[in-house]
Amino acid sequence: xxxxxxxxxxxxxxxxxxxxxxxxxxxxKILHGICQGNGAAHAAWLTLSxxxxxxxxxxxxxxxxxxxxxxxxxxxxxxxxxxxxxSSF
Numbered sequence: 001x002x003x004x005x006x007x008x009x010x011x012x013x014x015x016x017x018x019x020x021x022x023x024x025x026x027x028x029k030i031l032h033g034i035c036q037g038n039g040a041a042h043a044a045w046l047t048l049s050x051x052x053x054x055x056x057x058x059x060x061x062x063x064x065x066x067x068x069x070x071x072x073x074x075x076x077x078x079x080x081x082x083x084x085x086x087s088s089f
Contacts, residue, residue, distance in 0.1 A: 001040065006030045 007027065012019040024031050034041040056062070065074045 002034075005035050005038075006032065 009022040009025045011022045034044050063076050
């Protein structure tokens with residue numbers, strides 16, 4: 001799936017019509033991404049982001065907080081958010 005999306009031709013489609021020129025289909029200039037609307041984009045983002053969080057945590061990033069009432073310690077690395085717009089990146 002990744003190889004086919006990296007090497008496909010992309011055309012711009014607008015309200016004024018479709019472009020005649022395209023980008024992509026060049027092995028030297030591979031395009032990166034999963035493509036907008038791809039059903040596997042969410043799983044790919046989850047895989048990538050979980051690796052990134054582990055790397056940042058191993059480098060010492062994050063915070064540690066203790067509740068003053070319950071004395072529960074929270075180790076927080078960060079919050080990740082994905083919506084339909086970021087699935088194409």
